Every structure is written in C-alpha cells, then in structure tokens.
Amino acid sequence: MRHAWFISFEGIDGAGKSTHIEGLAQWFKSRGHVVTLTREPGGTPLAEKFRELALHESMDPLTEALLMFAARREHLINVIEPALKRGEVVLCDRFTDATFAYQGGGRGFDWNVLKLLEKMVQQVPASRLRQPDLTIWFDLPPAVAAERLSTARVPDKFESQPQSFFQAVRDAYAKRMQEAPSRFAQIHADQSRDAVWADVLKAVEMAYAK
Numbered sequence: 001m002r003h004a005w006f007i008s009f010e011g012i013d014g015a016g017k018s019t020h021i022e023g024l025a026q027w028f029k030s031r032g033h034v035v036t037l038t039r040e041p042g043g044t045p046l047a048e049k050f051r052e053l054a055l056h057e058s059m060d061p062l063t064e065a066l067l068m069f070a071a072r073r074e075h076l077i078n079v080i081e082p083a084l085k086r087g088e089v090v091l092c093d094r095f096t097d098a099t100f101a102y103q104g105g106g107r108g109f110d111w112n113v114l115k116l117l118e119k120m121v122q123q124v125p126a127s128r129l130r131q132p133d134l135t136i137w138f139d140l141p142p143a144v145a146a147e148r149l150s151t152a153r154v155p156d157k158f159e160s161q162p163q164s165f166f167q168a169v170r171d172a173y174a175k176r177m178q179e180a181p182s183r184f185a186q187i188h189a190d191q192s193r194d195a196v197w198a199d200v201l202k203a204v205e206m207a208y209a210k
C-alpha cells in the first residue's frame with residue numbers, strides 16, 4: 001500500500017470541491033491511512049491570518065501573490081512536510097495552481113514571476129521542489145458556478161468577481177494542466193454529485209495504481 005501522498009484540489013469558486021474532499025478523507029481513513037486535511041491559504045494559525053487579509057482586504061497584485069506564497073511557505077514547512085514525513089495522506093484544498101489561476105489568470109499577474117516564487121517557496125530541505133502527487137481539478141463552466149454561488153453565503157473578495165474573471169481563472173488552470181499533464185486529473189464538475197464522486201474515485205484509484 002502506498003503511504004505518504006499529497007493531493008491538492010482545485011477549481012473556480014462554486015465548483016463543489018468541498019464535499020468530495022471530505023468524502024475522500026473518509027475513503028482514505030477507511031483504508032487505514034492517517035489523513036491530514038488542510039487548506040490554502042491557511043492551515044497554520046499564522047497562515048490563517050494571512051488568509052483573512054488575502055480574502056478580505058484589497059491590495060496590490062504583487063502583495064497579494066506574495067501573501068499567498070508566504071502563507072504557503074508557513075503551511076508547507078509546518079504542516080505538509082511533517083505530515084508527509086510521517087507517511088500520511090495530505091489532502092489540501094487548493095495549493096499553488098490556485099495562485100497561478102487566481103493571481104496569474106484572474107489578476108493578470110506575471111506568470112514567470114509566479115514560477116520564480118514557486119521555486120523559492122516549494123524548495124524543501126531535501127532539496128527538491130515539492131509538488132502535489134496528484135491535483136484534482138474540478139472544472140466547471142463559470143456560468144454554472146455563478147448560478148451555484150448566487151444562493152451561497154456572503155461572497156469574499158474573489159467570489160464577488162465577475163464571470164470574466166472566473167473564465168480567466170479557469171483558462172489558467174487549463175494552462176497549468178498543460179504544463180504538468182501527468183499530475184492533473186480534470187473532473188467535469190457539471191454533472192450530478194454522484195457522477196462527480198465516481199470520477200474523483202476513478203482518478204485517485206488510477207493514480208494509486210501507478
């Protein structure tokens with residue numbers, strides 16, 4: 001049985017990833033794994049403070065990108081790396097692809113600067129660049145997501161962006177997938193919850209078998 005495993009979950013706001021992340025945590029636990037369920041930005045007390053700022057204060061695009069990566073560094077060093085070292089399954093609600101999608105695609109911030117920051121921040125002591133072993137991308141047309149979000153709670157800074165923003169975010173996820181196709185599983189999220197769950201499990205089982 002495979003042990004340490006790092007899975008990230010991505011998609012535009014409203015894509016419906018939360019219930020499936022919970023489901024997958026149960027799925028892994030029932031197979032005897034210890035699961036660390038976490039999220040970005042956030043996952044440590046300090047990174048949660050950065051999250052609060054990033055999601056609710058307006059700021060310069062570079063500041064926003066740096067804040068996302070600052071939160072990530074804290075999270076990676078204090079939570080993700082130790083959990084992987086203990087042989088756990090780490091399920092992370094968003095990771096660096098979200099920065100490329102939201103700050104890169106949505107905000108139009110320089111893709112190459114983000115790549116530089118990614119290299120700096122995800123360099124871990126064993127001198128390798130930490131990336132998820134698998135990224136599950138819930139791909140949903142922005143128009144459908146907007147409809148789902150319209151009935152949701154009070155929107156944060158990103159959730160209140162127009163549909164064109166989410167189209168750019170969605171396209172940036174597609175670009176990230178093109179850059180690292182073997183890491184990604186693209187899930188068509190515009191289906192029933194059961195059908196999406198079946199696709200999520202299929203993606204995990206396929207990656208598991210590798």
Ligand code: TYD
Nearest residue numbers: 013040041068094095098099102103158159
């Ligand atoms: P989200 O993951 O959707 O959490 P919730 O379900 O509690 O709303 O919210 C996080 C928001 O932060 C989301 O709109 C995407 C944004 N975000 C970025 O802009 N850049 C990043 O690097 C990350 C990790 C998230």
